[in-house]
Amino acid sequence: MELISPLTGLRRDGRREDEIRDIKCHFGVAKDADGSVLFEQGNTKILATVFGPSDAGENDDDDGDLDLLEDPSGLECEFKLSAFSQQDRRTGQGDDPRADEYSEYMEMCYKVVMFPHKNENSVVKVTCQVLQADGSHLAAALTAGTLALIDAGIQIKDLIVGCTTTIIDGKALVDISSHEELQRLPQVTVGVIARSGEIIVMDMKNRFHKDLLNPILAASLAGSGKIFEEVEAIVREHVKNSAPNFTT
Amino acid sequence: MDVMDTTDADEVPKRRTQQICIPGDVAFNLTNQSMKTVSLGPGVRKVQSDIMATRVGVMQYRPPATFFLSTTGDSYSPATGDDVIGVVVKRKGHEVSEQTYVVDLGRNTGRQTGILPILAFKGATKRYRPNLKKGDLIYGRIRRTTPDGPVRLTCTSNTNQSFWGPLRRTGALYRASLPFARRCLTDGSPEHDMIQQVGVRVPFETAIGVNGRIWLYTGMEKSQNLLYSLFRDAEAAKGDGDVIRKATVRVVQEIASMSDDIPLEDNTQYWVTRVV
Secondary structure (H helix, E strand, O other), X not given: OOOEOOOOOOEOOOOOOOOOOOEEEEEOOOOOOOEXXXXXXXXXXXXEEEEEEEEOOOOOHHHOOXXXXXXXXXXXXXXXEOOOOOOOOOOOOOOOHHHHHHHHHXXXXXXXXXXXXXXXXXXXXXXEEEEEOOOOHHHHHHHHHHHHHHHHOOOEXXXXXXXXXXXXXXXXXXXXXXXXXXXOXXXXXXXXXXXXXXXXXXXXXXXXXXXXXXXXXXHHHHHHHHHHHHHHHHHHHHHHHHHHHOOO | OOEEOOOOOEOOOOOOOXXXXXXXXXXXXXXXXXXXXXXXXXXXXXXXXEEEEOOOEEEEEEOOOEEEEEOOOOXXXXXXXXXXXXXXXXXXXXXXXXXXXXXXXXXXXXXXXXXXXXXXXXXXXXXEEEOOOOOOEEEEEEEEOOOOOOEEEEEOOOOOOOOOEEEOOOOEEEEOOHHHHHHHHOOOOHHHHHHHHHHHHOOOEEEEEOOOEEEEEOXXXXXXXXXXXXXXXXXXXXXXXXXXXXXXXXXXXXHHOOOOOOEOOOOOOOEEEOOO
């Protein structure tokens, strides 16, 4: 089936090219974590948890020179795709190679907006686990992780938001679902600081012609902007509802 | 509480306004103000002439030049000068004069501990000092927080005030949220008034730690339980003054009219000589 219906001009889920999916957030779902959020973008559901800042532990002196190579940023990120998240259960012989890559992307993003810790030997752990995979996993993870950091009260400079875009017949589709992901079309995921439009991370899938880059990128930024608007409104609402619990 | 939704940079207001901020929000723009030095509290940073939020909360301004963010965050972050209630975990060290108690200050994850020298109590000497066991409570002040060392506590003070020190074991420890504990310490808040009102009719002791721990002691079993439940109801009221007032009146009545209260037996001797 085609991605865009020739009859209605709509996508398979009824959206237009530039429309994003419904976003819902439930904060504080994981009671044991310092910060957590169940982030839903359409049918993609991600549980993001933040632990920290906590003691990073002693440096293993047996490493020798490798201590210098260790990143002192105090941030550890993990992206996990649950075995039950997709249509077929992934028993997974090993780790999904993309998981490591996505984890690195998350680290790159959050490092930019986080402040160096007051304590030298402390670490913040951000984990994004995809519970239900319906496309735009990295993008949703980037957004979810930011929200979890906010829930944990960790100081950040600004919000990071992710968006995955694809392009077909010259039309850029924003916030793609898994059906649209599996089409082997050009895909670009961006992690941006939405307010300034600054792109921190950009991931490309499936080779495509460079002429397509600008339209895809422009659509990504526009899509990120919309996602940020939604997320911003949700966060402000959440704060307002917790307002009685502030000090006067 | 008057909560405004403005997200544009405002001029510094003459009166207090409450502005919801998310990280990256510019709450105030100071180009038109003549503030030479600006005092920044938690959750806020200054980017050129903008006051920007780094967390989620309500931006506060206190004249002449103080800005900070009120947050619901329930994770205590030790800061110098904070009065906290700690739970003794163990005792470290060999030389008596260098020994310290490792004290838990409470955190969601990753236990936050501080160290308290065993002689850092008012009037303590090598031979005569508190002998604290695991689980004992102390009320102390955070003396120092350094990036590469443990948090240092003390129970001594330069003034003659002697309320720092171990807290009676028979008291009750109420675990509160940070905002609730802060409100109890804020003049004029319903929670603060509640404490004052109870004190008019009921003799009791309380220690409020900004790390979210409140210790209560009346010395009598039933009244202590009632007092504990009053604090629990007050926190559940989430700042609603009417609810708190009604609960206070009810509890005070009940305690004052009680005739069959059982005294709590407290045989613990904290201060001992010649401790092994």
